[in-house]
Amino acid sequence: MYEAYWGLKEKPFENTPDPRFLYHSSQHEEGLYRLLYAVKEQKGAAIMTGVFGCGKTLLGRTMLRELSKDIYRVGYIMNPQLSYLELLMAVATSLGVSGLPSKKTEVLTNVVLDEISKVLQNNMKDGKKTVVIIDEAHVIADKEVWEGLRLLLNFQLEDRFLLTLLLLGQPELKESIDSNKQFSQRVAIRCHLGHMNLEDTHNYVLHRLKIAGREEQLFTEGALKAIYEKSGGIPRRINHICDLSLLTGFGRKLTHIDEKVVSEVTKDLEGE
Ligand SMILES: Nc1ncnc2c1ncn2[C@@H]1O[C@H](COP(=O)(O)OP(=O)(O)O)[C@@H](O)[C@H]1O
Ligand SMILES: [Mg+2]
Known part of the structure; x- marks a missing residue:
């Protein structure tokens, strides 16, 4: 749904175990x-x-x-x-x-x-x-x-x-x-x-975006830090937060995802 908007060839944060996306932390x-x-x-x-x-x-x-x-x-x-x-x-x-x-x-x-x-x-x-x-x-x-x-x-x-x-x-x-x-x-x-640290979480997100076709920055540094804090460095949660952030950003026609978007979507998740 949002792939073309963000310049992606495919969805980067699907919760499926696809080895093509493996990030070597x-x-x-x-x-x-x-x-x-x-x-x-x-x-x-x-x-x-x-x-x-x-x-x-x-x-x-x-x-x-x-x-x-x-x-x-x-x-x-x-x-x-x-x-x-x-x-x-x-x-x-x-x-x-x-x-x-x-x-x-x-x-x-x-x-x-x-x-x-x-x-x-x-x-x-x-x-x-x-x-x-x-x-x-x-x-x-x-x-x-x-x-x-x-x-x-x-x-x-x-x-x-x-x-x-x-x-x-x-x-x-x-x-x-x-x-x-x-x-x-x-x-x-x-x-x-165990969980990934901040650096690995950061690189993990960039890696999955790159495999999906997007090399330019999409998440701000603040957003990446917030993703780490809210996900505890667990890939499945990172995927969930990133996917919802991309959807929200697309709906609002944003050019980047910042920490405010991340906080908002994680509030929605917490309320689940
Ligand atoms: N190192 C990694 N690189 C890329 N994606 C990962 C990595 N580790 C986990 N994931 C992704 O996180 C999600 C959950 O991983 P999964 O292997 O199903 O976890 P588990 O089997 O431990 O519950 C999947 O979408 C998976 O592709
Ligand atoms: Mg499993």
Whole structure:
């Protein structure tokens, strides 16, 4: 709606995890490196925690894009609110197993584990590493489900795992994992995304605008500072504030967004 008015090719602040918009803040960069290290070195499991909206799913999607198909076979599970058997089936399906009965009552755990084992062995023979990314992993509460995930990590050679699990989730994920000692021992890499600082928030906004086609200044320095203060440096909130500011500025035919516009739209948000 406002794109042409602001000289943009597309909307810059959509709350969708589109890797084209990734801004390499120091913490996102470090998070990405750690996840990449875990898969390259075939560690058992890596976890990435962070509050809602800090960029976990975006980094998960970026991993999917970065991991070359020549070397990796990657499964992605978006919603792991599943029972033990359902989760094993989701893992199997995400890795390309087909032909499992659709009725849960007809499926045996051992059969699913066997199928997963076959896929892992075949991938290894083909010279491929296998990775399963589980997003929203903080919703996994059941001990039995953690036990199922631990079983998956039993597929290993002497010096490496045949499967690397990357678990992304809100901060509660850490407690869940720590209370499942057996699983916890297999987590080789941990990282946490916090909020961005003022400088990163500033550069983040400019970066997303640039990708969307606008290089000239649009937000004043005062506006950028206000965006940082009101968003607490959380990308999802920054996007929301910037999007509403652009809409408001368009409605009023402004040439720039200043801190007054930012304050106004954040008042509206607070009133939600
Ligand atoms: N480093 C980043 N660069 C660009 N956009 C980001 C970054 N981190 C988060 N975002 C954006 O913020 C929004 C929320 O991120 P998301 O990955 O969905 O958060 P989470 O999964 O942690 O709740 C998405 O639109 C995402 O693209
Ligand atoms: Mg997410």
